[in-house]
Amino acid sequence: DAKTTQPPSMDCAEGRxxxxxxxxxxxxxxxxxxxxxxxxxxxxxxxxxxxKNNETNEMASLIITExxxxxxxxxxxxxxxxxxxxxxxxxxxxxxxSTLGRLYFxxxxxxxxxP
Amino acid sequence: KAGVTQTPRYLIKTRGxxxxxxxxxxxxxxxxxxxxxxxxxxxxxxxxxxxxxxxxKGNFPGRFxxxxxxxxxxxxxxxxxxxxxxxxxxxxxxxxGANNQPQHFGDGTRLSIL
Numbered sequence: 001d002a003k004t005t006q007p008p009s010m011d012c013a014e015g016r017x018x019x020x021x022x023x024x025x026x027x028x029x030x031x032x033x034x035x036x037x038x039x040x041x042x043x044x045x046x047x048x049x050x051x052k053n054n055e056t057n058e059m060a061s062l063i064i065t066e067x068x069x070x071x072x073x074x075x076x077x078x079x080x081x082x083x084x085x086x087x088x089x090x091x092x093x094x095x096x097x098s099t100l101g102r103l104y105f106x107x108x109x110x111x112x113x114x115p
Numbered sequence: 116k117a118g119v120t121q122t123p124r125y126l127i128k129t130r131g132x133x134x135x136x137x138x139x140x141x142x143x144x145x146x147x148x149x150x151x152x153x154x155x156x157x158x159x160x161x162x163x164x165x166x167x168x169x170x171x172k173g174n175f176p177g178r179f180x181x182x183x184x185x186x187x188x189x190x191x192x193x194x195x196x197x198x199x200x201x202x203x204x205x206x207x208x209x210x211x212g213a214n215n216q217p218q219h220f221g222d223g224t225r226l227s228i229l
Binding site for chain 2: 032034036041042043044045046049051091102103104105106107
């Protein structure tokens, strides 16, 4: 089952930063936070992941609170092509057979970027 | 570097038939996972393969099966198709399948059952 809570929808003006929140209050010490997005009719696209520290790559930044109970995905300059459903997922890194390969997707946040 | 490739992209079948879907992972990736996506249930995990062995399986009936070849390519098969099997079937690959390694998805096969 999904261990995260996200708002069902958000919107953002083109060129502005999009800040997508995610609540994962039951996260365990070794669970990673992953973000994916899915544009209609395409497969989910990996964006970024992190454990404790904030992370940044060419697509986005991930800010994880100190208590790790929530995180925010930041798209610094949103474009129309960033309109998609964004999924926040927590994942146990322990090499246990019961969780290998399995991602639990919730309903995600529909981000709409408007001109 | 080529991404995950799934074939075919679209497929139409009738009830009772069977179908085989194919997935070629990113070069060097050894873990392949399969997911089913429907409007009602969202994305649900089917199974995961590594080194030709199924390591994990979701809550789907035995009509859903899969396999992985020595070159890491994978196929999934659905027998005795039902209307409810209409869905987007997604394949994802990762380096070793460890939970701190991201999975990368293909664009899926859209299966329609008439």
